[in-house]
Amino acid sequence: MGFLDINNVTKSYGAVEVLHKVDIQVDEGEFLVLVGPSGCGKSTLLNMIAGLEGISSGEIAIKDRVVNNITPSKRNIAMVFQSYALYPNMTVGQNITFGLEMQGTPKPERDKAMAEVASLLQIENLLDRKPGQLSGGQRQRVAMGRALVRDPDVFLFDEPLSNLDAKLRVDMRTEIKKLHQKLGTTIVYVTHDQIEAMTLSTRIAVMYDGYVQQLGTPKEIYDTPANIFVATFMGSPAMNVLPAQLIEMNGAIHAEVAGADGPKHLRIEDAPDAYGNYVGKSVMLGIRPEAITDPEGADRNAKNIQSLANQVTVTEPAGADTFVTMSLGGKDCVARMRADAEANPGQPFEFAVNMDKAVLFDPQTEARLA
Amino acid sequence: MTMMKKLHLGVAALAISATGAVAQEVEVLHWWTSGGEAAALNVLREDLAGGGIGWTDMPVAGGGGSDAMTVLRARVTAGDPPTAVQMLGFAIQDWAAEGALADLNALAEEQNWNEVVPEALQAFSTYDGNWVAAPVNVHSTNWVWANTALMEELGIEQPGSWEEFVAAMQTAQDAGYTALAHGGQAWQDATIFDSIAMGAGGPEFYQAAFVDLDPEALGGAEMVEAFNRMATLRGFVDDNFSGRDWNLATAMVINGEALFQIMGDWAKGEFVNAGMTAGEEFQCFRVPGSEGTVTFNSDQFAMFNVEGDAADSQVAMASAVMSPEFQIAFNVVKGSAPARTDIDPSSFDACGQAAMADLAAAGDAGTLFGSMAHGHANPPSIQNAMYDVITAHFNGEFDAETAAEEMVTAVELAQ
């Protein structure tokens, strides 16, 4: 049993099931991120953990106590909302201590707790202001303060950074991460931003269409995505997923993809047994952009670098990197190169493909072949 | 409750408890809210106060009592009727038919009401032979009010026939005056029509058309003639008559802008208030053609079923209403004739005395009719249906023949 157990939980509105048998165990001190596009059910799941929405079937337990029928305030959780949900009529100080007040904590204790939190978040100077007088980042801090002050078993974050501008978002992300490392609390964090998911989490649950598509560490999710959805959703630019044919050539399994000027062959080494069943069939080949480089920029530790000559269609310099697009398998395929790689639009170029990182998916089930 | 009233009741209660009696009270719903009327009613209130009976006033003005009737319905439906309600004509009969009214027979017999109240009036005060209401007054409605000075200036004598009446008005109009002061409100149109129909068709026609609702009379030649005469009168009314209150029309006669006004006797109060004297500065005479008949309406206090002590105060109130003192005091102020015919006329002015004499004569001759215009000839639904036709005709929507036909249809629908 974990610290937070989500056991086979479903959610239905009338006859429509919007969340299907979600099963996640979270250990104490874990940072679980629920990530997925809007409408995937991640916020619903968070609200069910919080007690803001009912559970249609299954069980949620916090510290081995089933909380299905317990009101939000008794679950010993705290939540930070997307809009921060600061009470506009109260000062920052009152906002932070409102929960304690509701629990009947005496004023001296409340003040003490508030002072601690305020100093932790460096918002002492804001305590007498109203939320309307604060900047976005300040509000974010206050919202976190309101959660922290209650010293909950589980923190719930509902897209807390999405209302901040890009620079502030990165800063706050770091801050949340520091806070987690410092306090060691258990956190469930909802976002649609895969970078936040990758940077913050100890584990990620990728959700889509009411299902948990994959649950795992950021590295597992990134390197071995369970299916095409997870593969393309996580990572930016997205993983290239190209129609390919698996063929046996020179005693090794090759992926054959259509290049600009004819079929290209990429050898696959250490192919798992599953690949054997697909020889002669269509598959989807997944290659992350950073696995396609110019020969000099290729990963030195890679075992299987395949060379691929193809025509460049577009180049997009982005400072540190240059993104180079070519046509592969009838689709645009993006490669991520060093800024000084000499690829020019309309010109042929010699790409180096790190096939260690390539994955294959079944075109029908979209599941990864392993 | 007003402070004054609280004080008043407090004192009254004190006085009563000192003598050991139970506090009694009457609640009176009425629409006599203007200064003179209210003062007249105050006579009754003080009368009752002398007998230790309190007065809860419930005035609801407007619409010639129609708002008050709405309130009454709400009160009766709520199971809490007032003790006494000012009422006109058929409304009394309707409420009696609902079984909502009290029985005043004992008092009536004791005070011999059958003898002193004209029969035409009794028709409204009694239901199934039982007294249910105490009549306060008789307003006769077929009066012409005239400015004496203007008549003299134009060399006009009091007209004795419809033709003379028209001629007189023609003279006034030619001289640049408004011949007939009138306000274009449905009830005022009907008030004129009442007298004109009486003049055009005579008492039998009036009875047949407005009381018996005989379709032949309603659509007959007399009715067409009545409407023709209305059209003639319309020609003598100024253009600005629509919606004018009756008292503003009266003011036109008072100020010498207009020669005549056809209106009930309540108009007299306006002349008196303007410092004029009946028979001198202003004249009153019956609408030419309707001499010898009187169309009337009568304000009565209908007594509702109440219980216990309230019933006693109710009887006391009915008795006070019928007392000659109140009948004189009230009617002198109001301009109407007393409901009792045995009242000494000496306190009344020339018009008042004429009214009392006409009333007694018409009562004897059988030419005393409840006024259609004031809901004393037929029930409100029919009365208003007739209003609609009369007003539409007066405003030029129908010619006389069509109006007579419409009269038949409207009455049929309203029945």
Place this chain on the structure above:
Amino acid sequence: MAATDPMLDSGADFRTRLQTWLPKIVLAPSFAVMVIFVYGFIAFTIYLSFTDSRMLPSYDLVGWQNYERLFRVRQWDTAIINLGIFAGLYIVISTIIGLLLAIFLDQKIRGEGFLRPIFLYPMALSFIVTGTAWKWILDPAIGLETTMHRWGWESFQFDWIKDSDMAIYTIVIAAVWQSSGFVMAMFLAGLRGIDNEILKAAQMDGASNFQMYRRIILPQLRPAFLSAFVILSHLAIKSYDLVVAMTDGGPGTSTWLPALFMYEYTFTRNQMGIGASSAVIMLMTIAAIMVPYLYAELKEQK
């Protein structure tokens, strides 16, 4: 979306269950009151319309007789036609004036704080007071017309209130006077809620002021238009006090409106059955306007 709907089973403690039921408990009195005092009474009126009730309610059914009579009564036709004229003009003119005032007031006008209450205050008056005041003003003998004559404009003529064909329009004038300021307030609120950036963008696109209003701003005021329409049409259908105070239905019966008809027949003429049937027709008219609006409005928010 629900703030909470924990599908609580018996395992929940009392306080938790109470919290779940509280919203319904709080709403219950209003709901009960509404069922009895609105829908109960409507049902009662529908029932009455099929009875021979005259002065007081009667419970003897007479079938469709009251409706048949109703449609043979000439005043009912008048009332219906008048309602068409009155409601149409009243709603359109109030909306136009309200909108113009709001647009003009929204041009950073000096003295807006002074003008706004002037436009708004008529709504504070009762229709009885409004009606009386306008009756005097429009009366040719003592009001506007004589005053103009006295000021030397001898040919000035305005006697609509005395004219059976025109009197209904004077009621429109008074009603517009009373309500257009309120409409102005609704539009002003709508205008103030429009994002200025959209307007700037439209200006970049080369839109003229007129185009900007027609193409960009007015479409965004749709909710205000709808609110105004609903409030105005409900005032129009219920109009009673104003007519009574101004013309009392006259000249003749030329300014009767259905609400006046209903009151007259029910309470003055003791024909409660016909009065009730006219009320039912009115209710159906209101429902015909309101139900589609409510349906659209509520469906959107579901």
Place this chain on the structure above:
Amino acid sequence: MAVASSDTAIRSSNVTRTFIYLFLLLFALFYLMPLGIMLVNSLKPLSEITSGGMIAMPNEWTIEPWLSAWSTAQIGVEPTGLRPYFINSIAMAVPAVAISTVAGALNGYVLTKWHFQGATWIFGLLLFSCFIPFQIVLIPMARILGLLEIAGTTYGLILVHVVYGIGFSTLYFRNYYAAFPTELVRAAQIDGAGFFQIFWRIMLPSSGPIIAVCCIWQFTNIWNDFLFGASFASGDAAPMTVALNNLVNSSTGERPYNVHFAGAIMAAGPTLLVYIVAGRYFVRGLMAGSVKG
């Protein structure tokens, strides 16, 4: 003439602005005229009104009509003036406005923040109830007030006004609260606030504008009501409008128009005051959400 300030996106020429000012001033006159005429006539002796026009300025100014209307005019058989009825109206309007506003606020809160199956239907039914013609409720209402034994009292009248005020107050609050962030309610729930605590501590403190709109609307309607007042509370409990009607609408007697005008302005006084003092909140409150529905 003012120049369009720079932060508005709409610019207009000086000619246009002159036209706009003229238009606005013209309408201001149009709106002020009736009140002005009433005011002027309430300060004239009666003879000037009956003999002359209504619109002329008084030759002789007098406040006599005002004094008379307030304290000595005959209302029914007693020369009390409008004063006692003014107090009745206050005693009726204040509780009725307060109760219907609180009920509307709670209903709006429940309907938007505690949405449950059928809530939309209930709201639809409530909203439709705003539109029933009041004439049809007189008779059955009278029966019910009689059964409750509050017929003819101020309490009865308060009940009636609350009942028929709830529809509109609910409409206002629902539309306002619909725009109120639900996350705040959720946050408060997690903080442990109960149903009423959330309402009291979170919703109400942010409801200023809509409370103003609702109170203005309800107060105006309730204060100006005549039909219910006359039907359910005539006599000692009669509200101001009924007394005013008794003053103005006497059937067959002399008519002191100047006193009538003074009385009419007096009867309109509180609502006028409310509009003038709170008018700015009215527009603000409408802005804050109620025109969205």
